[in-house]
Amino acid sequence: MPGTAVDVAIEVRGLGKCYQLYDKPVHRMWQSLLGGNRRFYREFWALREVDFEVHRGETLGIVGRNGAGKSTLLQLIAGTLKPTEGRAGIHGRVAALLELGSGFNPDFTGRQNVYLNAAILGLSRDEIDARIEHILAYAEIGDFVDQPVRSYSTGMVMRLAFSVVTHVDADILIIDEALAVGDAFFMQKCMRYLREFRKRGTMLFVSHDGSAVTSLCDRAIWLEHGRVQQIGTARKVMEAYIEASLVERQHGIGAQGHKLQERPQPSTRRQVDPRQELIDRSALRNDMKIFPFQPEEDGFGECKVRIVHVSICNEQGRDVALVLAGECVTLRIELIADEALDNAITGFYVKNRLGQLMFGDNTAISHGGDFAVSAGQRFCANFQFVMPRLIPGEYFVAAGVSEGTQEQHVVQHWLHEALRFTAEGGSMVAGLIGIPMLDIRVERLTDDA
Secondary structure (H helix, E strand, O other): OOOOOOOEEEEEEEEEEEEEEOOOHHHHHHHHHHOOOOOOOEEEEEEEEEEEEEEOOOEEEEEOOOOOOHHHHHHHHHOOOOOOEEEEEEOOOEEEEOOOOOOOOOOOEHHHHHHHHHHHOOOOHHHHHHHHHHHHHHHOOHHHHHOEHHHOOHHHHHHHHHHHHOOOOOOEEEEOHHHHHOOHHHHHHHHHHHHHHOOOOEEEEEOOOHHHHHHHOOEEEEEEOOEEEEEEEHHHHHHHHHHHHHHHHOOOOOOOOOOOOOOOOOOOOOOOOOOHHHHHHOOOOOEEEEEOOOOOOOEEOOOOEEEEEEEEEOOOOOEOOEEEOOOEEEEEEEEEEOOOEOOEEEEEEEEEOOOOEEEEEEHHHHOOOOOOEOOOOEEEEEEEEEOOEEOOEEEEEEEEEEEEOOOOEEEEEEEEEEEEEEEEOOOOOOOOEEOOOOOOOOOOOOOOO
């Protein structure tokens, strides 16, 4: 149903962008001199007949293959490109993170580019002066802030650009795929900001990552060859897009072999999946490299109780640096109470690089009765589980402790990225997580006829 002028943040009507393609440089000159009824170029419509609205407070995802017109659409909406036909109307202050480094002068320092970029996004000099230290602290690029941007890595440019975007008090946020170049820890910070922003603002989000789109977005648009294929809920659009992609892959795309790498074997394991020995010997194997506890990472809470260590242990109780999918492990969270609590609830989440929750648990669900702690007491929460098979990539363990009940509690200490691990190798995963199967069999049924 069409929205009213009050609740519509972005309005796109009949939007199109056409480029003139010349086969030879001289044809461009001929066109300027001899144009009129003759054309020395070919038309390429990067985008055509695009219509949609985005309501205030809505997050809209844009998906499609490379060259589908996603970035062109964002640039037309942001005003950095002029449309060939149609119009795009925006109601509110916009902050856009488009092509990496757009709006930055490579010869300016990072600090100078903050002033330039923030001014482009609508902040006054006084407003930038008041926020400059917060912007630079958020970017976490250290002394490079006073070096020319041309000396930055792509990740540093993204950090600085995203930091500016987070400090301009935007009503509408436009994010292209620039976030893909960031390191895993900064990616977590970005995704936390985006999840918080979507509670109060309007967002356009372009990504090839379907799980990010379905996690962040209310609705989605699927573009193909510059035209809208489908608009609807993020889940329905992603299902249609993935289905079309899979059908296309069936034509001439075969499986590729993988060279196995020698990896240390875990000292002990609990066989759950009867296929485990086959998985261990094949390219389907999935290993997790565990990195040390990160006590200095972002966190919050009243801190009457503090987390002092987080680790993953094997069945002998020893900390491990490598876990094999299907292995029985224990996530161990060690804590100390600075003040007495009537009931301490300890829990964890495992998140992927986009901040999506993969799985988690807490002691309130399984521990019978209250767990009171006295001032100065050290204690430990142990969560034993079978490590699932995961899509290769980086993952984080968020650990926390609260006081109260499962329904009503006060967070005492929460670490967003207490532990990091990397899943490697083939994963045999259909979806986000592969589960250890207790049994798989095919039976022939007797024909009674």
